[in-house]
Amino acid sequence: MNIRSIAAALLLSMACLAAARPAWAQAFQVGVLPNLSPRVLLTNYRPLRDYLSDALGIPVEIATAPDFKTFQARSVAGEYDLVVTAANLGRIAQQDAGLKLIAGFEPAIPALLVTLKAAPATSIEALRGKALAVSNPQSMLVLLGKNWLRQRGLSAGTDYEVVWTRNEDSLAQVLTSGSAPLAMMSAGELRAIRPEIAERLAVMDEFAKLPNFLLLQGRAMTAERAAALTAALMAFPATDLGREFTTLTGVRAIRPVPEKDLEIIDSVTAETREQLR
Numbered sequence: 001m002n003i004r005s006i007a008a009a010l011l012l013s014m015a016c017l018a019a020a021r022p023a024w025a026q027a028f029q030v031g032v033l034p035n036l037s038p039r040v041l042l043t044n045y046r047p048l049r050d051y052l053s054d055a056l057g058i059p060v061e062i063a064t065a066p067d068f069k070t071f072q073a074r075s076v077a078g079e080y081d082l083v084v085t086a087a088n089l090g091r092i093a094q095q096d097a098g099l100k101l102i103a104g105f106e107p108a109i110p111a112l113l114v115t116l117k118a119a120p121a122t123s124i125e126a127l128r129g130k131a132l133a134v135s136n137p138q139s140m141l142v143l144l145g146k147n148w149l150r151q152r153g154l155s156a157g158t159d160y161e162v163v164w165t166r167n168e169d170s171l172a173q174v175l176t177s178g179s180a181p182l183a184m185m186s187a188g189e190l191r192a193i194r195p196e197i198a199e200r201l202a203v204m205d206e207f208a209k210l211p212n213f214l215l216l217q218g219r220a221m222t223a224e225r226a227a228a229l230t231a232a233l234m235a236f237p238a239t240d241l242g243r244e245f246t247t248l249t250g251v252r253a254i255r256p257v258p259e260k261d262l263e264i265i266d267s268v269t270a271e272t273r274e275q276l277r
Contacts (some may be wrong), residue, residue: 027059031080031218033089034064034073035136037167040192045084046246047241055232056225059132068138069276075099077161079237080218082229088272090214095176095233095269100217104228104261106253107239108209110187111141122204124152126181127160133174133183135165138275139201140210143268145184148207172197186210188250212263 030049032041033115037218045062053060063080063090068089075083076097083090083099093099115121127149130203134142146156156162163180165171175183176197182204190198217226233254246252 003240008144012191020060027061028056028059028082028088029063029080030082030084031063031065031075033070033140034067034084034212035086035186036189036192038064038170041167044192044245046181047234047245048249051239052229052232054071055235056228066126068136072138075216075218076221081221083216083218084213085216086138086140087211087214087261088143088268089138090216091265091269091271092276093216094214101257102215102217103233103254104214105212105251106255107212107213107250109141110206111145111208111210112187112190112203113205113207114175114183114185114201115181116178117200117202119178120202120204121181121261123263124149124182124205126261129160130154131161131163131174131180133163133165133171133180135167135171135185135189138162138233140265140272140273141186142184143271143275144208144210146270148265158190168192169194169197176200191250194277211257211265212251214257 012259021226028043030052032045034041034264036044041140042062043063049060049062065074071085072089072093074080074086075089075093076099082102083093085093090099090101100256113124114122117124130147134145136142144164149156149160154160163174168185171189172193173182175179190201192204193201216230221229237246237251237253
């Protein structure tokens, strides 16, 4: 047998072994919305990864995507076992693709208007004729925030322009460059900004508290595995790794999503679908 034949045989053997591997031995994929840079996401979700790996007895991996649209497409296609995503995107995945809603993070997310300490904006009127820096155009925070500004006499595209940025550090750098007097971000985004940049920023206003991320079952799994996953998630915040996760993310509890939160989320699902097209 020549080298080429041996190599082909080895590849065939490896393929057969992979196909024969039981489902429980495959790495469990936790898909996390790319609302922060990959560096921050992997750091923040390491405690959840390690906890679930031990609780479920299988390897667990944290996965994300380059943008919201791609992540949503992968979520509804069933590429993740557990989906951790913004409330509006999770609600659409539940309604349109049948993903099972497990629970939600708590507490609610503070929605902030942030300015530069050295040249602070004192009111939303500072936006008039200028720009608002935001990231993640499909985020619930941005959709509700633009509505909030419109109710106070400032409409995007008419009274101010919207500047999109790549991540939380870029959002802050737009402020420091003087391109925009205000940025709209969550408390989590502000927390994730590198300290040397964050120290130059100040919160001008907290304009809302938004329903936190939702957790949904992505891929089909046995009833036994689904029950074990739900139980593990509910118990997570009270563990040592859960408390580390709280320090990193601000998430203090995982609980069933109340109806009042679903009503708030549903108020922006139609606009979210438009943004995802």
